[in-house]
Amino acid sequence: MFEEIVAAFMVAALILYALMGGADYGGGCWDLLARGPRATRQRRAIARAIGPIWEANHVWLILVVVLLFTGFPRGFAIIMTALNIPLTLMLIGIVLRGSAFAFRKYDRRDEPVQRRWSVLFGGASFLTPLIQGMTLGALATGQIRAGSTGLTTGFLAGWLSPFAWSCGVFALSLFAFLAATYLTVDTEKEPDLQEDFRARALWSGLLLGPIAAVVFLVSREGAPAMFEGLTRWWAPYLLGATILLGLGAIVALWQRRYRWARMAAIGEVSLILGGWSLAQYPHLIVPDITLQASRAPDATLRLLTIALCLGAVLLLPSLYFLFHIFKGEESR
Amino acid sequence: RWARGAAILFAVGAVSGTVLSFELGLLWPGFMEHAGAIIGMPFSLEGFAFFAEAIFLGLYLYGWDRLSPILHWICGLLVALNGMLSGIFVVTANAWMNAPTGFRMVDGKAVDVDPIAAMLNPASLHETLHMTLAAYVATGFAVAAVHAFFLLRKRTSTFHRGALAIALAVGCISIPLQILSGDFSARKVAQLQPAKLAAMEAHYQTGKGAPLLIGGLPNDKTQSTRFALRIPKGLSLLIAHDPSARIPGLEEFPRADWPNVRLVHWSFDLMVGSGFILFAIALTSGWLWWRRRRLPDATWFLRSLVLAGPLGFIAIEAGWMVTELGRQPWIIYGVMRTSEAVTPMPGIALPFFVFTVIYILLALAVIYLLRRQFLKAPESVDKATAASTHV
Numbered sequence: 001m002f003e004e005i006v007a008a009f010m011v012a013a014l015i016l017y018a019l020m021g022g023a024d025y026g027g028g029c030w031d032l033l034a035r036g037p038r039a040t041r042q043r044r045a046i047a048r049a050i051g052p053i054w055e056a057n058h059v060w061l062i063l064v065v066v067l068l069f070t071g072f073p074r075g076f077a078i079i080m081t082a083l084n085i086p087l088t089l090m091l092i093g094i095v096l097r098g099s100a101f102a103f104r105k106y107d108r109r110d111e112p113v114q115r116r117w118s119v120l121f122g123g124a125s126f127l128t129p130l131i132q133g134m135t136l137g138a139l140a141t142g143q144i145r146a147g148s149t150g151l152t153t154g155f156l157a158g159w160l161s162p163f164a165w166s167c168g169v170f171a172l173s174l175f176a177f178l179a180a181t182y183l184t185v186d187t188e189k190e191p192d193l194q195e196d197f198r199a200r201a202l203w204s205g206l207l208l209g210p211i212a213a214v215v216f217l218v219s220r221e222g223a224p225a226m227f228e229g230l231t232r233w234w235a236p237y238l239l240g241a242t243i244l245l246g247l248g249a250i251v252a253l254w255q256r257r258y259r260w261a262r263m264a265a266i267g268e269v270s271l272i273l274g275g276w277s278l279a280q281y282p283h284l285i286v287p288d289i290t291l292q293a294s295r296a297p298d299a300t301l302r303l304l305t306i307a308l309c310l311g312a313v314l315l316l317p318s319l320y321f322l323f324h325i326f327k328g329e330e331s332r
Numbered sequence: 333r334w335a336r337g338a339a340i341l342f343a344v345g346a347v348s349g350t351v352l353s354f355e356l357g358l359l360w361p362g363f364m365e366h367a368g369a370i371i372g373m374p375f376s377l378e379g380f381a382f383f384a385e386a387i388f389l390g391l392y393l394y395g396w397d398r399l400s401p402i403l404h405w406i407c408g409l410l411v412a413l414n415g416m417l418s419g420i421f422v423v424t425a426n427a428w429m430n431a432p433t434g435f436r437m438v439d440g441k442a443v444d445v446d447p448i449a450a451m452l453n454p455a456s457l458h459e460t461l462h463m464t465l466a467a468y469v470a471t472g473f474a475v476a477a478v479h480a481f482f483l484l485r486k487r488t489s490t491f492h493r494g495a496l497a498i499a500l501a502v503g504c505i506s507i508p509l510q511i512l513s514g515d516f517s518a519r520k521v522a523q524l525q526p527a528k529l530a531a532m533e534a535h536y537q538t539g540k541g542a543p544l545l546i547g548g549l550p551n552d553k554t555q556s557t558r559f560a561l562r563i564p565k566g567l568s569l570l571i572a573h574d575p576s577a578r579i580p581g582l583e584e585f586p587r588a589d590w591p592n593v594r595l596v597h598w599s600f601d602l603m604v605g606s607g608f609i610l611f612a613i614a615l616t617s618g619w620l621w622w623r624r625r626r627l628p629d630a631t632w633f634l635r636s637l638v639l640a641g642p643l644g645f646i647a648i649e650a651g652w653m654v655t656e657l658g659r660q661p662w663i664i665y666g667v668m669r670t671s672e673a674v675t676p677m678p679g680i681a682l683p684f685f686v687f688t689v690i691y692i693l694l695a696l697a698v699i700y701l702l703r704r705q706f707l708k709a710p711e712s713v714d715k716a717t718a719a720s721t722h723v
Contacts, residue, residue, distance in 0.1 A: 058346050058347065058349070058350045059379065059382060059383045059386055061350055062349060062382070063383075065353040065357075066353060066372065066375050066376050067376065069356065069364050069372055069375070070368055070373065070375065070376055071372070073364055073365050073367075073368030073369050073372070076361075076364055076365070077357065077361035077364055077368075078361075079357070080354070080358050080361050080364070080675075081357075081675055081676065081677065084358050084675065084677045087354055087358060088358060088683045088686075091350070091351045091354055091355075091687075092686065094351070095347050095348070095694065099347060099697060102344070103697055150676075151676075155677060296368065296369030296372070296445070297369055297445040299445050299446055299447060300369045300370070300372065300373065300445055303373060303447050303448070304372070304373070304376060307373070307377060307380070308376075311380045311383075314380075315380065315384060315387070318384065318387045318388070319387055321391070322390050322391055325391065325394075325395065325398055325399070
């Protein structure tokens with residue numbers, strides 16, 4: 001039972017990472033794509049939105065990794081070996097992105113210097129979520145196999161498959177949509193910027209539909225376990241709810257009800273990742289590594305569960321406080 | 333302005349922390365597969381401490397004029413506290429690698445895992461104590477060096493005088509404590525990992541009344557150390573507090589279990605040497621301060637502070653070299669060889685070089701930005717003092 005609790009915390013941390021860190025990546029993409037007469041102001045609005053919580057969002061990813069190696073050490077060892085190459089690329093992306101953003105903020109204000117950092121920041125913001133999606137997708141392909149001696153399929157299995165690519169593109173566009181939707185709320189005091197981000201949120205949101213359909217179709221061949229998971233009894237309800245929320249976000253954007261749009265987008269992303277995890281359950285890596293097969297001993301999992309509950313009780317209120325102080329400003 | 337500097341360092345820290353947690357698996361999957369369940373706990377706790385640090389640093393940095401002064405100060409305190417806690421947790425995990433407890437190995441698998449016992453292993457106390465004090469020593473003297481540098485240019489700046497006084501006090505109080513904790517650590521190492529101690533001291537032949545060797549050129553083939561400064565009976569006196577005590581030398585251990593003696597010995601001397609130079613500076617400052625009843629600001633004194641600035645960090649790095657290289661060829665002392673833990677990934681040299689280059693670039697950029705942060709806008713000094721008196 002404890003392994004399920006720890007796994008549920010991991011999924012929750014992953015969702016929070018997507019909602020907060022993902023939006024940072026999306027913001028970086030829009031930074032790179034900033035066009036037109038208001039490009040500089042768009043960049044400034046994005047930087048302001050990322051500013052207060054900045055790289056702190058990576059703690060969610062660190063949490064996922066730490067829970068993985070504490071709770072499921074065998075799964076961790078195999079994932080880190082099989083996906084060594086994409087994970088290394090992702091780390092390079094994270095390092096470049098985080099530092100480019102910081103350095104742009106504190107470096108000289110003149111245009112060429114700022115642009116150089118911007119290109120690096122934006123480029124890394126494209127690369128990183130793409131690879132994150134590919135990595136996550138690779139786990140479901142069933143191409144990463146492990147025997148009693150460990151990994152048997154080498155370092156290229158899974159993550160280069162069409163299914164993994166489709167997941168990468170999906171993650172990228174999902175984050176871009178999320179960021180644009182957040183930004184419509186963050187720019188309430190600047191109506192012209194708000195219109196810019198509304199347009200971006202609308203078309204990226206509309207694009208999500210066909211991309212999701214492609215992921216689903218590719219999964220029949222590329223990730224049969226996932227496809228089967230998505231055809232279980234609960235799946236139609238979950239898919240229906242996700243689609244409703246997606247449409248709701250678009251309608252709300254259309255009608256300029258930005259707060260509603262933000263809520264719908266948050267719900268949409270949470271349901272996608274939650275449903276994804278449910279479809280893959282009980283596998284950590286399809287088909288050989290289940291939660292049960294890679295779990296740590298009971299003593300560890302029990303302690304971990306206690307620590308997680310205590311941590312949640314202590315830290316979530318402080319985090320709420322941080323958000324309240326900075327994001328709460330606008331509602332005054 | 334240190335707050336802004338801290339923001340730069342924190343961002344780089346958050347990023348490289350992410351890298352680190354992944355690299356544990358990318359480089360050492362064999363180690364993590366066995367050790368994850370046993371020492372994952374301190375990493376998880378460290379995660380929480382780091383998390384709290386991130387949250388309160390956010391509040392601290394962006395809350396100057398949005399929080400009440402007391403609340404703001406409490407946030408600062410929590411940042412410091414959580415920073416210290418995360419350091420302690422991580423070092424606990426390293427201590428476990430040196431003194432593994434809290435499990436039994438049966439047929440190559442760990443059973444009866446007890447994560448709490450693993451955290452409270454026999455090496456935890458001295459390692460965490462030594463590292464926590466080291467952090468205060470290094471930061472104290474490094475910050476003192478920066479402010480001494482600015483005082484050399486403009487002797488009257490109240491901001492730099494106040495900051496120097498605080499930093500110097502932190503450094504001068506922690507360095508004598510650090511030397512005591514170093515003595516404690518060495519005696520624990522002698523007890524837990526005699527081969528590591530022998531390598532640290534380049535001590536080859538077992539014997540009573542062993543001399544203390546400083547510097548020199550250890551030679552594994554002849555099992556002797558040439559050109560070293562010898563203090564007769566010094567080692568026995570330090571380790572056992574008895575000039576005729578018997579200290580086992582490297583010859584007691586199979587050759588395959590020796591660490592790289594030269595690197596360990598030299599790193600050890602570098603660490604101890606840096607520590608004692610800082611101790612001398614602390615004594616001098618204490619003496620001057622007491623005699624003149626005010627912050628010492630003679631040019632030669634400030635210059636020596638600037639020169640000594642990096643020593644604390646050099647000592648930290650050298651100390652980690654001692655503990656890590658000294659543990660080789662084991663990754664988990666007495667349980668698992670480092671070579672058994674490494675990833676089967678071929679061409680691992682490539683990512684190694686890529687990451688080295690990235691870290692060098694990051695380090696250069698950080699130095700450049702911190703430099704700009706401090707050389708820029710000297711007029712903001714008054715603003716900074718005004719802000720600090722606000723709090």
